[in-house]
Amino acid sequence: AAGVIQSPRHLIKEKRETATLKCYPIPRHDTVYWYQQGPGQDPQFLISFYEKMQSDKGSIPDRFSAQQFSDYHSELNMSSLELGDSALYFCASSTRDSANSNEKLFFGSGTQLSVL
């Protein structure tokens, strides 16, 4: 079965550089979520998209932006990177194709971002 695909798996950047993370949700899933998880922390909600439109916004810094494209893939763009941005970034997708099914988020393997 198809899963959520994220790329790259690992990314190393310098301070003040930019980074772009990509996410390909499960086919026919209508909602995409982005999360940031620091070491030993819980996943922090950044932003979500429903049917390619921004839905909810969480603790996403102004330096970050995200969008969902016509083919449903999503990108998280991060500028002016700081040391504190080093974290595991997860993308997840879900669908409401049956009762309560959109409560089940399918997560990708994540992108480990290291800012040096």
Added chain:
Amino acid sequence: GQSLEQPSEVTAVEGAIVQINCTYQTSGFYGLSWYQQHDGGAPTFLSYNALDGLEETGRFSSFLSRSDSYGYLLLQELQMKDSASYFCAAKGGSARQLTFGSGTQLTVLP
């Protein structure tokens, strides 16, 4: 906003039963989910309760009491592979913002 509280650590031995509690405060509540995450891995969905009561899925069960803003995850016949972090989670906003609790690190000893 959403706030979910869990114990930070739980330790148990193989074959035992363990219960991980979660109390929540949310503005708008759709239900309580549970996720498992192994070190360096992705969170994996375990269970979801929209209504009060017990949901059973194999060795795992989850319980919800909406009147008490409380739920728990029950893990039976513990195995070494169950050592992981367990998160409760709840949705708010337009139902597309899942907030995770602080997580409970479960260690299963031989």
